[in-house]
Each structure stands twice: as structure tokens, then as C-alpha cells.
Amino acid sequence: MSRTAIRSEVVEWASGIYEDLEFTAVRQWLEGHPGRKACGYLPVYAPREVIHAAGMLPVGIHGSGNIEIIRGDAFYQSYICHLPRSIVEFAQSGRLDMLSAVLFPSTCDVIRNLSGMWQILFPDMYVRYLDLPQVADPALGAEFWRRELEVVRRELGRVAGVEVTDARLRESIALYNEVRAIIRQLYALRSEKPWQVPTEELYLLMRAGELVGPEAFLEKAREYLTAAQSDDQRVRDRTRVIITGSFCEQPPLGLIKTIERAGCYIVDDDFLAGNRFLTGDVALEGDPTTALAEALVRGAVKTSVLYEPDPAGKRNLMKNRVAAARADGVIFAAASFCDPALLDRPMLRDGAEKAGIPCIAFKFAENSGQFQQFREQAGTFSDSIKLWGDA
Amino acid sequence: MSITCFVGTDLGSTTTKSIVLDERGDILGRGITNSRSNYERAAQVSRSEAFINARFNLLRREVTAAAGHDVLEHLLRAFRLEQTLAQLKRLHELTLGAAAFDIPGKLAKPAREAVDAIVAAIRDEELARFTEIDPSRRSDFFRDAVGSAWSRLAIELADPDGVTYDMLLGLYDKCIIQVENEPLALGFSDHIGTALLRIGDPADVHTGVQHAVETELAVLGEVGTGYGRQRLPFPKEMIRSEILCHGLGASTMFGGTRTVLDIGGQDTKAIQVDGEGIVTSFQMNDRCAAGCGRYLGYIADEMNLGLHELGPLAQQSTRTVKINSTCTVFAGAELRERLSLGERREDILAGLHRAIMLRAMSLLARSGGVDDEFTFTGGVANNPAAVSALRGLVTENYGDKTLNISPDSIYTGALGAAIFARRSAN
Amino acid sequence: MVIQKEMIAEHYERLERAPETGEPVVYTFVPGNLTELIRSFGCLPVLPEINALQSGMRGKSRDYIAEAEKHGHSEDVCTYVKCDIGMVLAGNIGPTGTKLPKPDLLLLSYTGCYTFMKWFELLREQYDCPCVFLHVPYQGDGIIEPEHREYMVKQIKELVIPALEKISGRKYDEDALRERLELSVQAEDDLVWVLESAKNTPSPIDAYFGAVYYVGPIFSAFRGTPEGVAYYKALRREVQQRLDAGLGPVAPAGPLNDQKYRLVVEGPPNWTHFREFWQMFADEGAVVVASTYSKVGGTYDFGFRHNPADPLGTMGDYCAGCYTNHNLTNRIDMLCQYLRDYKADGFLINSVKSCNSFSAGQLMILREVEKRTGLPGGFIESDLVDPRYFSAANIKNRLESYLQMVEARRAGGSREARAS
């Protein structure tokens, strides 16, 4: 098969998974693994290693703009972001019945409260709210998180009927280290040659990775990476931008396409940030739970979800990311009503602008259907960077 | 003869409806008009229409027996014609006045001539319509019926370098308000005489008409409801929330009702009632009026169609277009954009109807779901495409449920109010 | 009450003088406020939420919010934050017209609300001052897990106390803290008595609109102070008098003695139209007999009291027990219990746009409480301090419809009772 064909096959596979509102991939996995179970997790970060080590399929629950909302709106007022509506819609229509457990990380109060709703709506599912360690002191934070992880480890083991031994957990950690590595490579390639890795494709691949388990993902990601490295595409005259603020509710694919078509290359983003939450490898030596805890407390990506102990941290974040990605500008694209993203934005934007980085900001919803506004803004942004260069 | 009766008036945001009940609680008359700037007037007009309707119902049996059904129909249409002509006459006077005042200099004369010509043409059309055997349907409201004729004729008569279309339409827009808000004499006794003459004054119906004129309709109780209820000239205890009225009205129409969906012009309500018609929970749309009946009104305007034509057109769709935004004010723009993207009118319309119903489904879910039996009320229930979209969504999400729609659905709130009036009088 | 006004005015004046007197200033939040600890170091607490709500009541929030939005804040986020940031940008003049001092320390007790974290990160940018973070784990499973308690105590010991020692130059004095905690308990007892007086018919208090005044001192700067104790004693006397006389609370347009409906309310009030909002209830003869909002700074009526014998542990329990730190199941249980204990006719949720911590999930609460108690629930929407989101007509319509429904159901219920 030609490289282009391999690549488009992978993208098509991923796109099929993305478009599928029935979680067929998960159901198929369960059929193919009799006796095993699936555990969902909400954005942004959940310790997938622990789920995997319990022999369960980790299932990222990210909402969707493509599902018609009927019951979801029954639980949410108009001024709450869209994500929990589609998730509740999935759940209430029985599409998530195959899950035996769901983890709710402390991303924001919406997801936090959703954990309580879940407990009431699905009393038979194991539900755990994961209070990520929000603390300035690493020793205290790591110790707290280690204990939390122990609880999850023990209880998922109970749900799965498996003892999550150190050896099992270490194996899972090793596997996820590989996953993290390949994602880093894909992101690096896109940043290097964005025309080779259109964000639309990268995104679909990442999105599929949330549903198929690490083994299947690794296989496809490797195929795609090899093909993309050498499948030469036309280089266009576009502006290099970072998209930030979309770590939880995901933008519709149309928005990603619109931004690229309006003259921008996306060279860094925080879509599905959970899969890049730990910036480095997790240690394979020593107690694996401690290793996971340390990795989060000492090596988490800088994000709105976690407290920033460094007073200059917010100010410098965009500057550092822009430098790393050699970007021309930053697009703050947050989900409407997303507290974490929107409350952080003034600080991040201030820092960026003080560093002379052009910025624009807009809000979307996962079900935004009209893109003119975004096209107009992204277009004007790239117009002005192109017409005026550094001036 | 005297008949005891009870009146309920529902001052909606788009239409005002009245129901007259007799002593036994049977509907004696229905009246409807478009809500307008003067709430009190709107309530008076719809009330007076309900009494006209009541009197026609009173004379129905006698006239039908004496002269046959066709004569009754003919008389009714003649009566409507007389009312229309009376309003048209007033509109004519006012527009001439406005033309003299607003349009300066040498255009004043041609403007007045154009007004004369338009009014004469409308008058002719109305007369011609009267002689037609089975005239096509159109809005019952003077504003809409005459407005669309005016606009059509103004396009024909306009002169881009002289009296323009905008000027002519401006005259209409300005004066129609006054016509609507003046207390014109449009009641039963005002026009029944001339209406009789117009159909040749058949002697065999005189007694029936005489009886209807002479019957006293003694109002023992009156309750107001609806969006504008606070402005009705009623004491507080005679005013009921429209939620309660819709619940009670729907449950009276269909005794098994447990869930009510009411979609009116500006609001949507999902109501759950118990076996007695008492509301147990309700939800209404928040401050955003997206996806309410008015939305369809804008769409109809944009397409130059009557409201009643929208549904049937949407039902010809083969492929529902997905619509996201349902901001009512932008409805027209959304439609234009979709059309410019090459979508078919029917398909867009189908999408719009589905979008409205999706919002309604959310409210229903919020209020506690859809229970058997389910009754759909309010003006939008007259729209077959809305009904079939709703039916589909309900079945998909709640399984098979009995869906009731009454031909009187738009009067549900008024009916509930009238029943309250009757109850509190007893 | 006059005393309350004086207490508050005095506190703000003292804050204004703080730069001269050298009293260190600690900013912190109402839920999870460690007032006794702060005071035991001779520091003065500032509660930005209180400033925000006061600005809302005094008609200043609109401009402050506009100011914050001009500086890049989104329309979508909590308006308390924007109101506060706007106030700071506009010169940091507090609600009573006195200048607010800069914080020497931001004590970020991360309790029951995500926004707190961002709020103080934002203030840290403004003031360039130290910020100490106290992570209070959420009661995800509806209990305070022992490890969580231990974790909080450790943080107080290892992070909070050293930070306070640093800015005040004083050593931690556990006995002084104990004394303050004892004062807290006295005030807490009286407050609970006052809140529970609403079990009487007619209720001598409004446990929502009135209670926001009553909880003011204890939720903010005056817990663990002699002034606080005196205030609650006086309040208790006043309520006792009304109770003895069979009188109801005094709504903005006059006393509400003729109480047609007894309601339980969930959610914070609107501050920009506070009096108008209250009067809408009073006009219909509705009195609120219990509310959850009056528990954001502590769920004392469920038995919690500060325990002087275990000063740090009790502070952990206090933080973790504030209303919004409870999971949904607990919140639902609490409402159901109020409806029963206070013999209410129904409950009403005022859902505010600002606050995800409160609002996300309220529609589910509505449904569950209705299901469990069989009592009718109502739902209205507004905002805390953004006047743009208060639509009087809309709220009035919903409220009226709701109360008419309550009445119809009462009448219907009695008819059914007669029939059987």
C-alpha cells in the first residue's frame, strides 16, 4: 500500500470511530475479551494505567456535538457548557451501559457534580470522584494522590475481579509510556511539518485512541507516523498558531478544519489534553503507585485544571509554548461557559501579549454548527500576521 | 331569552383567544385575534369575536333547519366580509391622511392615488373572494390578510423614481396599528343586518337571526390568563397563570391527559398534570425565545407564505437539514443562508421544525418526561410538520404514547381560564 | 440590624487603617474560612465574596463587571470574580466607601468551588503577594474520609500556619486559638437556634432573605470574636420577641405575618435586586423556612460545632463540611430533611448563572427531591451580581405560576381527601 493510502486508511478508521455514536469499538472489545470490563473516565486526566492494569478497557468519555440532545438538556441550564449534556444524553440513552465503572477527575465543578448525578442515575456502576492533588507542596500532594490511586487501584480491582499487582501495574505503565512517546513524536512532527500532519487527522487519531485501548492505538499510531513522515504534501503559506483552552469540551471537527482553511497551521494544541497530561515517562522502578503519583505531581503539563504554584507560571506559559512550537500567534479557543479555560484566559493572554505574541480568542461549543464567525476571526488573524509580518 | 355564560381569555404574546362556556360547561363560542400593542383592545376583540361566534352557534340550528347549511355558511362569510370592509374603509381614511401628512410635495398626489388604487383593488378582491365557492385558506386576521394584499399591490404600483414601495408599505404599517387599536364597531348586531342584505335577505332565516340577536348572554364569571394577563382589566383573583390554564384546559379536552406541551408564540411550556387536571410540575423556556412559534412566523414572513402553509411544505421534505441555531429573530437569516448553500426549501423547513421540537423535548424531559396521554396545545399544534416531528421524537424517546391534538388546541389556555371562571362562580 | 451595620463599618475602617497599624491582612473565602486561626495571629480577614455581594446590593457591580470584562474576562464566568477584579481595577474602594488594603497573604482554601482557585491566582497577579493553598478534598462519596482529614490537618500545619507566622511575625498559639473556637461555638449555637425558629408557624424569620443577614457575621470576619457572640445573643433575643408575639419577618415593604406558603429554597440569592426579589415572595405571602445558601459557610444545623479540643482537626472538618463541598446525594438529603422538619409546602431553586458549584446538577436535585418528598418544586433563574441576568417579569411569572400550582395542589389534595 502506498503511504498516502496507509495514512488515509488510518484516518478513515479513526474517523469511523469518531463518528460512531454507539461506542461500537468498546462493545467489540468487550466481545473480544470475554469476562473483562470497561471503565470510563471523564476529561481531563485520569490514571488510565490503573484501569488497564485491572484488565479493563479505559474509555474516554468526551461528549459529542453530533448527538441530538433531548434528555441531556433536562439536567443542565443554558449557562452550563455543552459537554455534560451530550455525556448525559449518551448515558441516558443506554449507550454507556457497557461500562462497569466511571472515574470523574476534578476538572471543574461541572464534572465534579456530574459524578454525584451519576451515583444517583446509575447506582450499579462504580463511580469515583478523583480529587487531583491541588497543592503547592509536592511531598504532601504526592502522598495524597498516592493514597487516592491506591483506593482506585483496589476498587477497580474489585470491580474487575482482578488483583492489581505491582507487576501488572508496572506493565501498564510501560505500555502507556510507549503511548505517550508516540504521541510526543506525532506532535513533534506536526510542529515541525504541519503540512504533513493536518491537525484534523491527528485529532481523529487521538480521539480514536480514547476508545480502542492502548495496544490498538499504538499499532495505528505507528502506521500513521511512518506514513506521515514521508508522505510529502504541498507546503502552503499559512500562519503557525497554537490553539489553547480546548482541553475538556472538544471543538467540533469543522472548527479545526475551518481554522486551518482560513490560513492557519495548528502547531500545538491542548485537545484531549489528558493523553499528554504527564509530560515524561513514569518510572518503572519502585512502587508503581508512588511512581504514578510522583509523575503527576512533579511532571504534569501546565494546565488550567491544576493550581499553579509558581506566581510567574501563568505569565510565562504561552511565551514558552510559542517558543517551543515556533508559533506566530495564539488562538484561545475555549468552550462556552468553561470556567477553567475562561478564567485562565486573561492571565495567559496578558502574558502572551506582553511578550509581543499576537492573540485572538473565541468560544465554541462542541455542537457549534456555523463556522463563519470563526472563519472570519481566524482569517483576519492570519491576514494580519501575513500582511504585516512581525510589524 | 337569557343564557348564563363564563368567559376565559388568554392574552398570548401573538394571539389572544377567548372561550365562552355555557352553564353546563360546553363551549358556546370561540374568538381569536392577533395580540397587539393595546392589550385591552386585543382582549375586547377576541372576546367580542367569541360572542359573535356564540351567536352564530345559537342561530345555527334554526337557520340550518329553515334554510340549509349553505345559507348559514354564506351568511357567516357575508358577515366576515362586512367586518373586513368596515376595517378597510377605516384603513383607507387613515392611509390617505398619513399620505397627505408624511409624503411631501409633488409626490403627495400620486401617493394618494396609489392608496386609492390599492384599497379599491383589495376591496374588489374581497368581493370576488366572497363570490368564490371555496376560497383558499388564509389568515383570519385583518392585519395579515390585508397586509399581504397591500404588499403585493404596492410592488405592482410602486415607481422607483416616484412613490416607492417602501413609502406605500410604510403607510400601511403605520395605519394598521391604529385600525387595530381603535374600537371599531365590528360586533354581531353591527353587521348582521348588512350581511343579511348581502346574501339577498332570505326571509326564512329572519326568526333565527332575530332570536340570536335578542338572546341575552349573561356573563357570570370571567378569568384571564396568558402572557399579558397582568394587563387585563380583571381583579387579581380572576387572573390565573397560563400554566394552570393549559393544564386544566388540556385535561378537560382529553380526560386522560398527563403531560401537556404548549408551544405558543414566545414560550414553550411542558406541564405534568394529575387526573384532576391539577399541575404537578412544569417547565418553561428561559429568557431565550428561540424555537417558539414566533420563529415559524418569521420564517413564514421570509418565505411570503401563510403560517398554515409552512407545515405542509415541510412535510414534502425528503432529507431533514440539521439546524443548530434557533434564534427567533435570526430565523430569516438562517433560512437565507441555507438556501444560498443550495439546500431545498422543504428540507430546511423540515430541519427547522425538528429543531423547534428538539427544544421542546428538552423541556419535556426537564419537567418529568412524557406520560400517557400526551396532549399538544397552543398554536403550533396546528402545524402538521411540527406534530409529526414531535410524534417521531416522542416515539423514539419514550415509546408509543397517545398524542392528542384538538382542533381547538390554540384555545386550550382560554378554555382552562373559562373553566376556572365557571368553577369560582359555582 | 443596627449592630450588624456598625460591626461591618468598623471592620472596614480597621481594614483601611491596616497599612498604618501594621495589622496583616489575609484574603480568604467564606466556605472554608479559617477566621479563628487568622485572628489568632492578629491578622484581619477580607472576604472577597462579601465585597462582591455588597457591591451588588449597592448597585456597583454592573460597572465592576464591565471593567473586568474589558480586561479580558468572559461573560460566561462567575460574576463574583469579575465584580471583585473590577473593584480592584477601579481603585479597590470597598462597599462601605473605605479603601481596602492589599493582602499580605492570600489564603486559598479550596473548598467546594473550583473558581476559588482561579480567583486567587488572578488576585496574585494583581497584588504580587504570597498565596497559600489549602486543598480541601470534596466529599465525593458523601463522607469526610479519614485520610482526607489527615491531609487537611497536615496542610494547615505545614503550609498555612507557617505562612501566617511569616506575615504576622507571631508564633502559632494553640491556646489562643482554642479560646476563639470556644467563642465560635457560642455564636454557632445561637445561630442554629435562630435558624430553627422557622419551624414555628408563623415563622418569625425568613430563612433565606433574612438569613443572609443573620449568617453574615459568622460566615465572615466575626466568628470566634466577642462581637460575634454579642451579635448572635442580640439576634436571638429579637427573634424570640417576634416569636412570642406571633409575628413574622419584616420584608422590604413591611411585615409578613400572613404566611400562605412555607418554602425551602436552594441556591444563592440575587443581590442586585435583592429587595425586589424578596418582596415578590412576600407579595404572594411566601415565607422561606429553610435554605441551603445559609449553610455555605458551615452546616451547623446538622450538628457541626467547632471543637476547641481538636483545633486543627475541627477546622478540617469545618472546611470539608461546608454546603458546596457535599456531594449531590447529601444535598438532596438535606433538602428533603428541611422539607419534612420545617413542614414546608414546597421548594424552590434559584439557579444562578455564575455558579457551577451550586447550579450544575440542580435540575437533578429538583427532580429527585420532588420524587422523594412528593412536594412540588419550582425553578427560577437569575444571577448573583450581574444585573443583566435578572429578569423581573420572568421570575415573577414563574414564581406566581409555581405558587398557584402549590395552591391548586393543596386544594386538589384536600378534595381528594374529602372524596376518599
Place this chain on the structure above:
Amino acid sequence: MQNTVTAGIDVGSGAVKVVVMEFTDGTPKVLSQISSRIRKRDIADVVNEVMAQATAASGVAAIDYVATTGEGEDIPFATGHFYGMTTHARGALFLEPTATAVLDAGALHARAVAMDPRGKVLNYKMTSQCASGSGQFLENIARYLGVSQAEIGPLSLQADRPEKCSGICAVLAETDVINMVSRGVSTSNILRGIHESMSGRFARLLRSLEHGPVIFMSGGLAGDVGLVKALEDEFAALKAPTGPPPRIAPHPDSIFAGALGAAIWGEFRHRKLGAAAPAWKAA
């Protein structure tokens, strides 16, 4: 140096505007400008029609660069496309060389754009997908009140006791207006009230930018003197902390700002790209 002829086509949601410009040694001159309301017609037809009229009126035989803006991305004979804010900023400077910001208010949207003296967009802010305070809303109300578009402004200027129009939703605000009419509030006072709520909204947009001293108004609403006055009053009442309130600068040709900007940027690109075959020739 040779003369360059360019055309700018601005496809709005309500109207299509076309200008034809000639540049002599880089100095621009407008040869013709035509606008036509779309009024339920097919957009492609309107564009062709207006283009034909504009080119006929300009008398040129060929156009070197046809630049589109607004919703005109798909016009087949265009040479290039610029995004709306880029062109409005440039067009504004052409019409009002001192302008520091543009308020572009049309039927469906409003946006405020701050630019530097070269027309570079520095910052912008736009309204959301909600119609409250939009031109469409004003249009609906005027229609209801029986007031023609040209009369809105002058009537609003006559207001003595403007009635505030509450409510966030335009549909509900319409009901407010109906209420006002029934309370006998005069048309002038109602219109002024709406203008005030719109100008409040616009001022908020503007104030969230660093808008400088001269605000150019473009878009259909720039022709509304009542709105312009309300906006001026709004700013005057604000007592900007630094300096006098900004000057609001409407311009009789402001509806052409987008098309002008497109034509000017077209010339800029044409110079950069070098001579190519003309984009359009007289038939």
C-alpha cells in the same frame, strides 16, 4: 507607473456592495460604487447584477484584481479574498484617515475593530449569535411601529423621555415594545430607547478594545443618525477616565467600507504578485 483597476465586492447578509477603483501611482480613486439589497434573491444573481452595474458605471474595460470580502469567498471570478475585519479597517481609513477603530454594525452582527494607522487590525470584539440589539431587531421594531428605515434616526433624535428597553432577548424585547406602545410611549421615545440599548451594547464592545479617539461607523446602521447620537451620548456620559470621549464618525459612503477595503488590499496584492491577466473584462 501604470494604472491599476480593482474591484471590491462585499457580500453582506442584507446587501451586496461593489466598488470599482482606479489607482494612479498608488493613489486610489473611486470610479463607481453600487449597492443592492438582496431581498430574498439568489446571491449569485445579485452579485452579477451589481457587478455589471458597477463596471458599466465605472467605464473601465478590464479589472486587474477582483477582491471579495464578507460572504463572498466563493465568487468564481474573484482573484482573492480578504476577511471582513481586514477590509473594514482599511476601508474605514480610506474614508476617514484619522479613524482608530471601526464599529461595523449590520443586520445580524456587530463588531468593533481597533486598528493602527496602516489599517492593521489590532484587536476586535464581536457580538454573539443572539439577536438582541441587532439591526434586524431594530428593523423588526420599526416595521411594527410603522416607521420606515429612513425615519428611524430622525424620529429617535426627537425623543424627550426615552424608554429603556429591558430584557436580553430580542423577541421578548419586542413584547416590551408592544407594551410601551400600549402605555402610550411615543414612537420617538421607543426608538431612542432601543438605540440606547444598542449603543450600550456597542459601547461595551468598543470599550473592551483600546479604541482610540475616532470611531468610524460602517455597516448599514451607520446611516442611522439616531443610533450615532445615542452612541455619542453613551460615550459622553461615560466620562472616559482619560481624555475626551471618542468622536463617532459616520460617513455617507460607509456602507462601502468593506468593499473599498477589499479593492485597496486587492491593489496591494496585485502589486506584490506582479501583473497577471485581468480578472475581469468587459464582455
